[in-house]
Amino acid sequence: MTEPIPPLLGTLETALYADDLEAATAFWQGVIGLQAFQTVPGRHVFFRVTDSPRPQVLLVFRAEATARPAAPDARLPVPPHGARGPGHFCLAAAPETLDVWxxxxxxxxxxxxxxxxxxxxxxxxxFRDPAGNSIELADPAIWT
Structure with a gap:
């Protein structure tokens, strides 16, 4: 007999890819208002989307830097990943704020x-971020 599929809590992190992390930081922090909380120059910058009810983060990586496998002795052996071409990321916004946005x-x-x-x-x-990713601000009711 098969065990039931365990429940999920939601999305914890989403990744986008950008070659220019300084432009990404200026956009996500200066225009969208997310706070960068971790940066490794030339590799990634991570932004906090919200902490409530659970943490949600946006990870912006340079694909070239994350496409390589971790070193055999790496403390955090994250598998290689990356994407080419524009991605998509949607942020939920209260419908009454969309005109202001x-x-x-x-x-x-x-x-x-x-x-x-x-x-x-x-x-x-x-709209687009500086890396050309398709960014959406949406009333969460699009999925109801």
Whole structure:
């Protein structure tokens, strides 16, 4: 007999890839307001999205630096990973803040690629980070 699949708690971390980590830091910290809490120059910068109800983080890596296997004696033997080309990351935002977000993004020089309502009435705003990743701010109701 098969055991039931254990439950998950949610998404803990999401990774995007960027060649220019300084530009990524300026964007995610200066425009989006996330706080960087760990940086290894030339390899990665990690941002705290929220701590409540559980920690959620955005990891921004240089794919070239993470594509190599860890050294045999590495303290943290994280397997190699990486991606090429633009990824996608969606942040949940309260629907009543989306107009303010749009104004803030435009004032920050960010080009809005799309701003629309889904068939259920929930709204999404799409734009790009400096690495070309597709970033979305959305009313969480897009999935209800």
């Amino acid at each position: 749009r104004e803030h993004l435009v004032a920050s020089g960010i080009v809005i690629e799309a701003d629309f309502r889904w068939p259920n009435g929930a709204r999404s705003i799409y």
